[in-house]
Amino acid sequence: MFRRVLADHFLRSETEVSHVTFVVLLLMLWLVLAVALLVARHGRLLHELWREPMIERPVLIVESDDWGPGPAEDARILREITGILARIRDRDGHPAVMTLGVVLGIPDAAAILASGGAEYTRRTLAETEFTPVVDAIRGGCVAGVFALQRHGLEHFWPQVLIARLREDDALRAWLGDPLMRSETLPAEIQSRWVDAARLPSRALPSDDIERAVREETELFRRIFGEAPEVAVPNTFVWDETVERAWAASGVRCVVTPGCRFEQRREGGGLAAATRRIRNGQRGAGGMTYVVRNDYFEPIRGHRAERVWQAVARRSAQARPTLLETHRESFIDGPDRVRMALEELESALRGAQSRHPDLCFMSTAELARHLADPASRLLARRLPVRIRVWLCRLRAELASARLLKATGLMLPLRATEWGLGILTRQRVVRLDQT
Numbered sequence: 001m002f003r004r005v006l007a008d009h010f011l012r013s014e015t016e017v018s019h020v021t022f023v024v025l026l027l028m029l030w031l032v033l034a035v036a037l038l039v040a041r042h043g044r045l046l047h048e049l050w051r052e053p054m055i056e057r058p059v060l061i062v063e064s065d066d067w068g069p070g071p072a073e074d075a076r077i078l079r080e081i082t083g084i085l086a087r088i089r090d091r092d093g094h095p096a097v098m099t100l101g102v103v104l105g106i107p108d109a110a111a112i113l114a115s116g117g118a119e120y121t122r123r124t125l126a127e128t129e130f131t132p133v134v135d136a137i138r139g140g141c142v143a144g145v146f147a148l149q150r151h152g153l154e155h156f157w158p159q160v161l162i163a164r165l166r167e168d169d170a171l172r173a174w175l176g177d178p179l180m181r182s183e184t185l186p187a188e189i190q191s192r193w194v195d196a197a198r199l200p201s202r203a204l205p206s207d208d209i210e211r212a213v214r215e216e217t218e219l220f221r222r223i224f225g226e227a228p229e230v231a232v233p234n235t236f237v238w239d240e241t242v243e244r245a246w247a248a249s250g251v252r253c254v255v256t257p258g259c260r261f262e263q264r265r266e267g268g269g270l271a272a273a274t275r276r277i278r279n280g281q282r283g284a285g286g287m288t289y290v291v292r293n294d295y296f297e298p299i300r301g302h303r304a305e306r307v308w309q310a311v312a313r314r315s316a317q318a319r320p321t322l323l324e325t326h327r328e329s330f331i332d333g334p335d336r337v338r339m340a341l342e343e344l345e346s347a348l349r350g351a352q353s354r355h356p357d358l359c360f361m362s363t364a365e366l367a368r369h370l371a372d373p374a375s376r377l378l379a380r381r382l383p384v385r386i387r388v389w390l391c392r393l394r395a396e397l398a399s400a401r402l403l404k405a406t407g408l409m410l411p412l413r414a415t416e417w418g419l420g421i422l423t424r425q426r427v428v429r430l431d432q433t
């Protein structure tokens with residue numbers, strides 16, 4: 001059949017037809033072998049990328065951590081952030097959202113020193129001194145621009161702090177600083193959910209973890225009226241025991257960096273990740289995982305352009321863009337704070353002008369969409385899903401190397417391009433039923 005079409009319409013001699021047939025067969029053989037190799041080497045990855053939820057509209061969430069007890073100046077900055085976010089609205093009228101990973105307590109230095117460093121005592125956001133911060137956080141929540149997330153009753157495990165105080169001069173100096181920012185603690189001590197009194201760290205007793213999670217939940221309810229359903233593990237070190245305790249206390253979603261770390265090694269660095277995590281994957285107690293996939297830390301020189309590039313890249317992969325940032329980017333002296341706030345506004349407005357259908361929502365809402373197969377946010381059309389799948393495949397380092405080596409990258413890009421034309425973005429409204 002193929003030979004007859006060639007002979008009738010394009011080529012004159014039998015030899016020419018035979019040559020073309022041979023080349024076509026060779027190309028088909030190459031394609032089959034290359035795809036077989038891809039499936040053999042990366043079958044599991046192909047399956048994971050297909051199963052990971054694909055979203056129809058770009059989503060952008062700014063995820064900021066470490067807010068908690070602090071001076072009234074923090075409250076002023078939180079109110080400024082509220083004002084900026086409230087002025088930026090998506091097509092459905094929802095304001096830009098910044099999640100706040102809230103730490104409820106800090107050490108009571110005077111009481112700890114009075115006990116000779118033997119007993120841990122805390123100060124919490126419930127104290128009147130911190131009312132301005134609590135009021136600013138509440139104000140942002142009422143305006144719909146802040147969404148609270150759990151980030152530990154403290155940003156450390158109290159007994160670890162006490163144990164390390166005895167032998168660590170720098171830690172004693174930190175305790176003597178009236179500002180006492182958790183961001184300046186040694187990294188391994190910031191990992192609340194492991195015993196880093198000695199390194200390598202060890203797992204904490206499960207009873208202690210459960211008690212600590214209950215205590216944090218109760219204090220959250222007392223201060224804010226409810227306990228958040230999203231948890232952000234401090235320094236992304238946690239284990240299944242912590243996850244189960246969270247689940248028992250109403251947590252439904254864990255924010256991850258795309259993997260789980262469970263230990264601090266000798267020297268304090270993170271031990272190798274114990275598992276790979278993708279958006280929408282389920283953890284202990286039915287927990288939904290979400291993945292923070294980029295950074296916006298003005299204090300480290302990140303500018304709005306970085307955010308625009310991140311949103312373009314993640315949206316092509318039909319993934320939400322979750323930007324990690326920290327309080328320290330917004331409390332670093334008047335000039336740097338001004339610059340950080342301007343970059344934040346520019347990042348959000350620029351992302352919106354580049355993606356007019358961009359959605360703003362909290363991480364808790366995103367997790368609900370990812371866990372609901374009927375959600376309007378999720379892409380179901382087969383050509384869209386195939387295009388996104390191919391795009392994700394190209395973005396994975398391991399498979400990209402094979403795609404380049406086998407020459408599969410070219411037909412894959414061509415297919416993606418063709419499907420892109422066929423499946424031009426359609427308007428999806430999330431608030432319709």
Ligand SMILES: [Zn+2]
Binds near residue numbers: 066155
């Ligand atoms: Zn933190």
